[in-house]
Structure formats: C-alpha cells, structure tokens
Amino acid sequence: xxxxxxxxxxxxxxxxxxxxxxxxxxxxxxxxxxxxxxxxxxxxxxxxxxxxxxxxxxxxxxxxxxxxxxxxxxxxxxxxxxxxxxxxxxxxxxxxxxxxxxxxxxxxxxxxxxxxxxxxxxxxxxxxxxxxxxxxxxxxxxxxxxxxxxxxxxxxxxxxxxxxxxxxxxxxxxxxxxxxxxxxxxxxxxxxxxxxxxxxxxxxxxxxxxxxxxxxxxxxxxxxxxxxxxxxxxxxxxxxxxxxxxxxxxxxxxxxxxxxxxxxxxxxxxxxxxxxxxxxxxxxxxxxxxxxxxxxxxxxxxxxxxxxxxxxxxxxxxxxxxxxxxxxxxxxxxxxxxxxxxxxxxxxxxxxxxxxxxxxxxxxxx
Amino acid sequence: xxxxxxxxxxxxxxxxxxxxxxxxxxxxxxxxxxxxxxxxxxxxxxxxxxxxxxxxxxxxxxxxxxxxxxxxxxxxxxxxxxxxxxxxxxxxxxxxxxxxxxxxxxxxxxxxxxxxxxxxxxxxxxxxxxxxxxxxxxxxxxxxxxxxxxxxxxxxxxxxxxxxxxxxxxxxxxxxxxxxxxxxxxxxxxxxxxxxxxxxxxxxxxxxxxxxxxxxxxxxxxxxxxxxxxxxxxxxxxxxxxxxxxxxxxxxxxxxxxxxxx
Numbered sequence: 001x002x003x004x005x006x007x008x009x010x011x012x013x014x015x016x017x018x019x020x021x022x023x024x025x026x027x028x029x030x031x032x033x034x035x036x037x038x039x040x041x042x043x044x045x046x047x048x049x050x051x052x053x054x055x056x057x058x059x060x061x062x063x064x065x066x067x068x069x070x071x072x073x074x075x076x077x078x079x080x081x082x083x084x085x086x087x088x089x090x091x092x093x094x095x096x097x098x099x100x101x102x103x104x105x106x107x108x109x110x111x112x113x114x115x116x117x118x119x120x121x122x123x124x125x126x127x128x129x130x131x132x133x134x135x136x137x138x139x140x141x142x143x144x145x146x147x148x149x150x151x152x153x154x155x156x157x158x159x160x161x162x163x164x165x166x167x168x169x170x171x172x173x174x175x176x177x178x179x180x181x182x183x184x185x186x187x188x189x190x191x192x193x194x195x196x197x198x199x200x201x202x203x204x205x206x207x208x209x210x211x212x213x214x215x216x217x218x219x220x221x222x223x224x225x226x227x228x229x230x231x232x233x234x235x236x237x238x239x240x241x242x243x244x245x246x247x248x249x250x251x252x253x254x255x256x257x258x259x260x261x262x263x264x265x266x267x268x269x270x271x272x273x274x275x276x277x278x279x280x281x282x283x284x285x286x287x288x289x290x291x292x293x294x295x296x297x298x299x300x301x302x303x304x305x306x307x308x309x310x311x312x313x314x315x316x317x318x319x320x321x322x323x324x325x326x327x328x329x330x331x332x333x334x335x336x337x338x339x340x341x342x343x344x345x346x347x348x349x350x351x352x353x354x355x356x357x358x359x360x361x362x363x364x365x366x
Numbered sequence: 367x368x369x370x371x372x373x374x375x376x377x378x379x380x381x382x383x384x385x386x387x388x389x390x391x392x393x394x395x396x397x398x399x400x401x402x403x404x405x406x407x408x409x410x411x412x413x414x415x416x417x418x419x420x421x422x423x424x425x426x427x428x429x430x431x432x433x434x435x436x437x438x439x440x441x442x443x444x445x446x447x448x449x450x451x452x453x454x455x456x457x458x459x460x461x462x463x464x465x466x467x468x469x470x471x472x473x474x475x476x477x478x479x480x481x482x483x484x485x486x487x488x489x490x491x492x493x494x495x496x497x498x499x500x501x502x503x504x505x506x507x508x509x510x511x512x513x514x515x516x517x518x519x520x521x522x523x524x525x526x527x528x529x530x531x532x533x534x535x536x537x538x539x540x541x542x543x544x545x546x547x548x549x550x551x552x553x554x555x556x557x558x559x560x561x562x563x564x565x566x567x568x569x570x571x572x573x574x575x576x577x578x579x580x581x582x583x584x585x586x587x588x589x590x591x592x593x594x595x596x597x598x599x600x601x602x603x604x605x606x607x608x609x610x611x612x613x614x615x616x617x618x619x620x621x622x623x624x625x626x627x628x
Contacts (some may be wrong), residue, residue, distance in 0.1 A: 023444070024443065024447050025445070026442070027570070028441060030466070050446045050447060052442065052446060054439065054442070054472075055439075055468050055469060055471075055472040056468060058436060058439065058469075059436070059439035059442070059468070059469055059472070060439075062432065062433070062436040062439035062440045062442075062443065062469075063439050063440065063442045063443035063446070064443060065432075065440060065443065066412075066430065066439070066440035066441060066443025066444040066445075066447070067440065067443035067444065067446065067447035068443070069430060069443075069444060070429075070444055070447040070448040070451070072441075072447040072448075074443065074447070088433055089433055089436065092432065092433050214410050214430075214444065214451065215407065215408065215410075215427040215428065215448055215450075215451055217407040219374075219406065219426050219427050219428060219429075220428050220432065221374070221422070221427070221428075221429045221431070222428075222429065222430045223423065224432065224433060225429035225431070232376075232423070233379060233423065235401065276388055298525065351419070
C-alpha cells in the first residue's frame with residue numbers, strides 16, 4: 001500500500017534514498033541540505049545501514065565512493081561550498097566508474113553566498129566541475145514528490161551507467177512542504193555484474209563495464225590514474241588515455257535518449273519556456289492563469305546529458321524563454337542546439353521568478 | 367612463509383627507484399598479513415597518492431588507489447559498509463601529514479579498525495624531492511634549497527593524541543621488528559598506526575650527504591633508539607644525540623573502536 005503524506009522536500013529525498021536501498025550516507029552539515037543528513041542519521045541505523053558525519057565534504061564523498069565499492073548504494077548531500085570541495089573526488093568517481101549519488105540543494109553563490117536562499121548556480125559545475133573530460137547525469141526535481149522519485153531514479157542511473165549521478169535540487173524545493181505519495185516499493189536496477197572471463201574495466205556495446213564489488217574475489221585494482229581494461233595504470237600511452245576518456249564520455253552521451261526525462265506542454269506553441277527545477281513552477285502558474293494563450297513549456301527532469309532532441313518537440317517555436325535562478329547557465333546549452341532566439345531570464349537573490357516577471361519577458365516577443 | 371600469492375606479478379617491473387625502502391615495507395606488510403592467515407578475497411588495500419601509495423597496485427587483492435590525502439576517508443566508507451573486510455592503508459608523509467592531516471586525525475579519533483602503514487621518507491618523492499611536513503630542520507630539498515626552516519611533524523605523537531589504539535615506529539632497516547609491529551597492528555581492534563622511516567636515496571639522500579643507499583640505511587640504524595632506552599636516558603637526565611628518533615611500540619590501548627569485524 002502506498003501512503004500519502006505531507007512532507008518536506010529534503011525529507012522526501014532521504015525517504016527516496018531509503019526506498020531505493022541506500023545503506024550508506026556520508027555527509028557534513030550544510031544549509032540548506034542538512035535535513036537530508038538528519039533524516040538519514042535517524043533512519044539509516046534502523047534500516048541496517050550506516051550514517052557517518054565526516055570531517056569535511058572531501059571526506060564525505062570519499063567515504064561514499066569507498067562504500068560504493070563494497071556494493072552498497074551510497075549517497076551524500078550538500079550545497080554550494082561543500083559541492084565545490086567534492087569536485088576532485090567526483091572526477092575520481094567518474095574515472096573509476098563508481099556508482100554513487102550526490103545531492104546538491106543549491107543555494108546562492110559564489111563562495112558562502114546566501115546559505116538560506118535558493119539558486120541554480122551549480123548546473124555547469126555538476127557537469128564540468130572536476131578537471132579533465134568526463135560526463136555525468138544530473139536530475140532536477142521541481143516538487144517534493146520528485147525529490148523522492150528522482151532520488152530513486154538517480155540511484156538506478158548511477159548503477160546502470162556506473163557514473164556519479166547528481167540530484168540538483170535547490171533551497172525552495174528542498175524546504176518546501178507538499179503532499180507526496182510514497183509507493184510501498186520502487187523499481188530498482190543494480191549494476192550489471194562483472195562476468196567471468198571479462199576484465200574489470202572491459203566494456204561491451206553499451207560501454208559500461210560489469211561491476212564486481214570488493215570482497216567478491218576478483219582482486220580488482222581501482223585507480224584514478226589512466227588505466228587499461230585490467231584496471232592497471234597506463235599513464236603514458238596516448239591511445240590508452242584517449243580510449244578510456246572517450247568511453248567515459250560516450251557511455252553517458254550516447255545514452256541521452258535512454259536517460260532523457262522531460263515534460264512537454266503545448267508543443268504547437270511559438271513561444272516556449274524551457275525550465276528545470278523550481279522556476280518551472282512559475283511557468284506552470286502562468287500557463288494555468290492564461291488558458292487561452294498557447295504557451296509552450298519544456299520542463300527537463302534530466303538536465304545532463306542534455307537532451308537536445310527534446311527541443312524538436314516544438315516545431316513551431318519562434319523563441320525559447322529560459323527562466324533560471326542563475327545568469328543563464330543552461331540557456332547557453334540550448335543556444336547551441338537551436339536557430340531561434342534563446343532568451344535567458346536570470347533571477348538572482350533567492351526569490352523565485354514571479355508570474356508577472358515572466359509575462360513581461362513574454363511581452364517583448366509577442 | 368611465502369607472500370608470492372599476495373603479489374600481482376603481472377604488474378612488474380615496479381616504479382620504485384633502485385635502493386628505495388618502500389619494497390621492504392610492502393614485503394613486511396605482506397608477511398604480516400600472511401602470518402595473520404587472512405584470505406586475499408577478504409582483504410582490501412587502500413592508498414592515496416605518492417610513491418608509498420603505489421603499493422596496493424602490486425598486491426593481488428581488491429585495492430583502491432585514491433586521491434591525494436584521502437585514503438583514510440575512502441577507507442572509512444569501505445570499512446563501515448563492510449566491517450567483515452580487513453582493511454590496510456598505505457600512505458606516506460606528504461599524503462598523510464600534509465594534505466591528508468584532517469582525515470588522519472579523525473580516523474584516529476574514531477579508532478576506525480584499519481591498519482595504517484606510513485612510509486615516511488621525509489620528502490615528496492614522486493614529484494622529485496620537495497620538502498614535506500616531516501622534512502627535518504636544515505635538510506635540503508628542491509623547495510628548501512637553503513635548508514628547511516620548519517619543525518618536522520612527529521606523526522606518532524599526533525596519532526596517540528588523536529586516539530589511535532596502537533602506535534609504533536620502526537624503519538626499513540628493522541625488518542623483523544617492523545613485521546612484528548604490523549602483525550600487532552593488524553591484531554589490534556581500532557586504528558593501528560605504524561610509521562616506517564624509509565630511505566629515499568634518489569630524492570633525499572642525494573641532497574643530504576647520503577649518496578649511497580647504505581649511507582641512508584646506516585643513518586636509520588644508528589639514529590633509531592629503542593623506546594625503553596630513550597626513556598631511561600631522559601629519566602637519568604642524560605643528553606639525547608641529535609637526530610635520534612624512537613623506535614618500538616609507542617602506545618597500545620583498548621579504546622572503543624569503529625568498524626570492527628563482527
């Protein structure tokens with residue numbers, strides 16, 4: 001039996017993680033994500049899992065990656081400054097193909113910025129923040145329900161593609177309270193096992209190697225150095241490096257259609273909003289308030305890898321309007337893919353766009 | 367006793383310079399692990415970055431070669447998620463005392479049930495001989511060309527103060543004693559820290575009037591003083607020769623530990 005509750009977004013995220021079988025949480029307190037850690041601290045020990053408050057965020061993500069290599073579903077949650085501290089080890093997780101989930105309840109930055117106010121300023125950081133070339137998956141919830149649903153989904157994608165997967169929430173969604181329906185069970189996809197006769201970093205057609213967690217007798221060497229299919233360092237052969245990095249990028253990018261998750265409203269519209277996360281709520285309000293106007297809305301639940309084909313769902317689009325709680329981070333990505341004008345509607349400071357602000361932006365293009 | 371089955375022979379040749387002390391420390395560690403009767407599939411070696419941290423790559427178990435300074439934080443995840451696994455961490459003075467200092471303190475405080483073997487060669491070897499937090503005052507390195515002007519860190523004192531259950535120091539000269547100390551460490555619930563003073567003839571000895579490997583080994587032998595003798599000299603008010611460091615068991619206690627095998 002599913003149950004319906006009134007719940008805070010951050011708590012729903014923790015509940016989603018528990019439902020998905022997360023049994024390890026390493027974290028460090030930081031506003032506005034702390035309720036996730038607090039919920040995990042209360043709930044995990046009773047679920048047979050481990051909660052640990054690490055000494056810093058570098059340690060949090062490190063512990064999560066260590067736990068993931070034992071086969072546990074593992075997660076951390078943080079916000080801007082902590083997210084920045086995690087970047088080196090996020091690259092390590094990408095390089096070592098470690099399935100793990102990182103929740104970022106975004107707040108205003110740069111630096112310490114606005115700890116208690118919402119932002120979407122880390123959308124490029126979650127894709128490009130660590131050094132070198134790699135690819136990641138990022139999901140963006142816009143409701144308390146999606147804090148639950150997309151956390152479950154993040155674990156499945158992390159396991160399916162063996163890649164660090166981000167839940168890019170924000171302070172508004174994290175601290176909002178809404179009605180939520182929690183199913184009694186959720187769909188769980190675990191990593192494909194490492195088959196006998198296969199090397200630990202040898203991938204098939206889907207470019208994702210089989211996974212053999214520590215303790216399974218395969219004596220696997222895991223290193224952040226450029227490595228061959230055995231996992232052994234091979235740091236000077238240009239071809240070995242190119243082959244590895246191209247595979248790490250391609251295993252995610254070539255699966256864009258499989259990973260894509262978006263909502264299309266009014267596909268015949270000329271004026272189209274493209275959103276993800278909290279600003280989509282204002283667009284939904286505008287559409288609700290103006291039923292006679294044809295206003296298109298593409299809402300991305302998965303932002304990375306970017307589903308550029310989703311823009312083709314609006315064949316008559318004349319303009320793409322992009323309310324984001326940043327200076328236009330994803331609007332640049334949209335611009336790369338379309339010929340029509342792309343208009344960023346940046347909103348900084350922590351308040352959500354108001355319907356009036358979006359209507360004003362629309363006026364200019366009517 | 368044979369440690370052959372613990373080695374990844376297909377990784378040879380190794381990257382260590384001729385005369386390096388790290389191979390000795392790996393051998394002693396494998397001898398200790400073998401003496402414990404541990405199974406390879408139940409043992410995990412971890413490390414950070416640096417010469418010392420290449421060690422797990424040569425050992426035929428699951429091994430996690432992590433980021434600079436963070437091995438103990440990764441080990442926290444491995445050990446807490448799977449307390450039934452045996453976990454050994456290789457690290458070096460730069461990895462542990464500089465960039466990884468915070469994780470070291472907190473792993474000791476938690477008394478995480480892992481054994482930490484620190485190859486302290488008093489220099490950043492992998493990057494070509496820069497001064498580290500354990501480079502002694504006056505020593506020449508590429509970043510202390512006029513002699514180091516900073517005091518050196520005593521990592522054993524740090525481990526004791528932070529709460530580790532077992533702390534010992536030996537050198538790459540004291541092979542039998544070192545192996546025995548590692549066995550003690552592996553047996554002790556909680557964090558066991560074994561500092562091993564090792565020679566780095568290539569990047570330390572060459573700049574500090576110890577050009578030959580044997581010069582460095584002789585230095586380690588002649589400057590190591592057993593803990594009881596050191597304590598006796600102190601009690602008698604007698605002078606301690608310059609450059610002396612203590613070797614032997616420095617603490618053994620039974621504080622509550624975390625991640626102990628069920």
